[in-house]
Amino acid sequence: MSNLSSSLLDVLRRVDTPTVCNAIEVAEGRRGFNDFTRGTMLSSAPDAPPMVGFARTARIAALAPSQEPPEVVRARRMAYYRYMAEGAMPAVAVIEDMDFPDCIGAYWGEINTTVHKGFGLAGALTNGVMRDLGDLPDGFPVVAGSVGVSHGFVHVTEIDVPVTIYGLTVRPGALVHADRHGAIAIPEAVLPELEAAIDKLLATEHIVLDAARAPGFDFTRFETAWSAFEKART
Known part of the structure; x- marks a missing residue:
């Protein structure tokens, strides 16, 4: 995605996923953005x-x-790690x-997690299982479906294919934003407007938040603030 500027990347690293989800609707000028996870996920580093x-x-x-020959399983495992180690940065493993x-x-x-962090990836998103909580490396969060104790018979079955995580379909190369709330896939079309949309969203939210936190807040002040909020966000 050539439209991912260093400035936008810095902003995206500072704001939470619900903020980006809302800002995409600001950038698109309508409600209804739908590329987000459903349900409650768990974060290794909330x-x-x-x-x-x-x-x-x-x-x-x-x-x-796996029912495949062991040499096929091993070869795919190494192909997986090569795939994770190479390619455009920043990157997130979505499994x-x-x-x-x-x-x-x-x-x-x-x-x-330590291997993937060493490759330079920013974290992992999965509907599957994580473990070793407390021993995972700093700077590599995992947003997962559950916590468990065993690796079972885990093996890689496919690489570089569209995947679905809690209702969110993620295609290879999609720009992912994820935190303890879940994840979204950011449409490429909104990238040129997204930084400004985030700034606008945060500014308009403060119209209501600042009023609600001020002494003497009541319905009349709420009504005034909400009217200003609605005008500002359109």
């Missing part, structure tokens, strides 16, 4: 800044051993566990 990056996607499974909703294989533990 207080960490959001992860922002281009999606590097794969699918895994862990309930049963669909095909056992969902019965995932048992904790793909994201201390070793795998």
Whole structure:
């Protein structure tokens, strides 16, 4: 995405995912943005800044051993790591566990997160399992579907394909923003306007927030603030 400027990237790293989700609607000039996760996800580092990056996607499974020859499984594993280690930065690993909703294989533990962080990735988004909480490296948050203890028979089944995480379809190369709230895929078309949209959103929200936090706030002051808020955001 050539429209991802360093200035916009800095802004995206400072604001939470709900803010970006709302700002996309400001940039589009309408409500109805739909590329976000559904349901409650878990974060390995709830207080960490959001992860922002281009999606590097794969699918895994862990309930049963692969039925493919061991050499095929090993070759795909190495192809997976090569894929994760190369390509445009910033990047986020987006991994669909095909056992969902019965995932048992904790793909994201201390070793795998440390390897991916070493490759330069910003974090991982998955509908699957994480473990080793407390031992995961700083600066590599994992937003996952669950926490578990075992890796099961985890193995990579596909690489560089569209994946679905809690109702959000992510294509390879999509710009992902994720934090403890969940994740979104940012449409490329809004990137030229997104930084200004975030600034506008934050400014208009303060019209109501500042009034509500001020002494003497009542319905009359709310009504005045809300009217100014609605005018400012259109």
